[in-house]
Amino acid sequence: MNSIVTAEYSVPDFGELVEVAPGVLWLRMPLPFDLDHINLYILDDIDGWVVVDCGLGNADTRAVWEKVLTGLLAGKPVKKVILTHAHIDHIGAAGWLCRHTDAQLWITAGEQRTAGEYFQLKGADSEYFTATTKGFLHRLGMDDKQSEGIMGIFTGISTLIHPLPENIQALQEDCVITVGNKDWQIIISEGHSEAHACLYSEELGVLISGDQVLPRISSNVSVRPARPEANPLSAWLDSLSRLTRLPADTLVLPAHERPFYGLRGRLTALIEEHRQTLIEVEQACSAPLTVMQLAGLIYKRELPLFNLLLAGGECLANLNYLLAETRVHRQLNDEGVLVFSRSLNQSG
Ligand SMILES: [Zn+2]
Structure with a gap:
């Protein structure tokens, strides 16, 4: 509140x-x-x-x-x-x-x-x-x-x-x-x-x-x-x-x-x-996601280009935080794009 x-x-x-x-x-x-x-x-x-x-x-x-x-x-x-x-x-x-x-x-x-x-x-x-x-x-x-x-x-x-x-x-x-x-x-x-x-x-x-x-x-x-x-x-x-x-x-x-x-x-x-956004991001990564796919899920609307950059940067900030806590892991796919997935050892 x-x-x-x-x-x-x-x-x-x-x-x-x-x-x-x-x-x-x-x-x-x-x-x-x-x-x-x-x-x-x-x-x-x-x-x-x-x-x-x-x-x-x-x-x-x-x-x-x-x-x-x-x-x-x-x-x-x-x-x-x-x-x-x-x-x-x-x-x-x-x-x-x-x-x-x-x-x-x-x-x-x-x-x-x-x-x-x-x-x-x-x-x-x-x-x-x-x-x-x-x-x-x-x-x-x-x-x-x-x-x-x-x-x-x-x-x-x-x-x-x-x-x-x-x-x-x-x-x-x-x-x-x-x-x-x-x-x-x-x-x-x-x-x-x-x-x-x-x-x-x-x-x-x-x-x-x-x-x-x-x-x-x-x-x-x-x-x-x-x-x-x-x-x-x-x-x-x-x-x-x-x-x-x-x-x-x-x-x-x-x-x-x-x-x-x-x-x-x-x-x-x-x-x-x-804290709530971190939980939302972690749950979203139950299916493997790129940063921009995650931004689409979190922001739920079409964003003008500059806001899209801010949204992508902010999603990556959440993901890097979760990565440091080993709550997600990350790979580069065949196109050289980062893909994040929820870590298997996390429950809930
Ligand atoms: Zn400022």
Whole structure:
């Protein structure tokens, strides 16, 4: 059961700011996707601003930034840009914003590596990146047309990120960043991305959660082409559990939808949802299945191509988790596609 309580702040229009805690401002940026916005947070550092996440590297986002920088934020400089993680809606505009304002970029080393993959598609490594990704999609059971379509989507995504600045500071677990006399502890999690950073202020009772905890959406947890053997779901479940140590009355400021209370209930619901899916996936593998066949069974509807990629990646995350627990086993069939089957020694 999802027992969250939405905080009673009015949702800011694009370019407006809403104060959600002392010195913590909520800003929204448009996204041209089903999910049509991302929440950014701006912290008042007395003699400047600290920005958490940036929006896409496109004209619509830059226009909102220009409006805010010359309007509501005018008079004080942006000193730091902190990224929760390297997904395109968070990192896209960061390079532009840092150059435009002379701010310093802060990101975890793991997310900086992921950011490098956006540039592989454009650079000397593009052939290697394309071959690796297509091989991965083939092993999932995608056909050549689907695979070509997804490569086209990756190419489109890589146009939505500005090059990062040279001057980058590494965020690390438990490091503390002081902003306007308030300490923000960095909490790093894996699973949704390589090394996602949340910011927690004990004094304010506020968690800037990025995509780590969202009020209604379950964040995608996917095996990525660069790390096909990874077990991100195990890391994800551990990271959700670790956040339950935060106080029950923490105000959660997520990257999508609205700020809310009820962190522990939300974490428990997310963990339970994943446990149920694991059981469903294990049972589905009573008959041998490719990853894409499993995605058809689990999602039960036609998915647009990008969602199909997310669904395939998430199914493989479940399967790699079950594989590590020897609840399923895996083979390559004659076409070079992975086939998973429930282990014979499992009962029930
Ligand atoms: Zn994300």
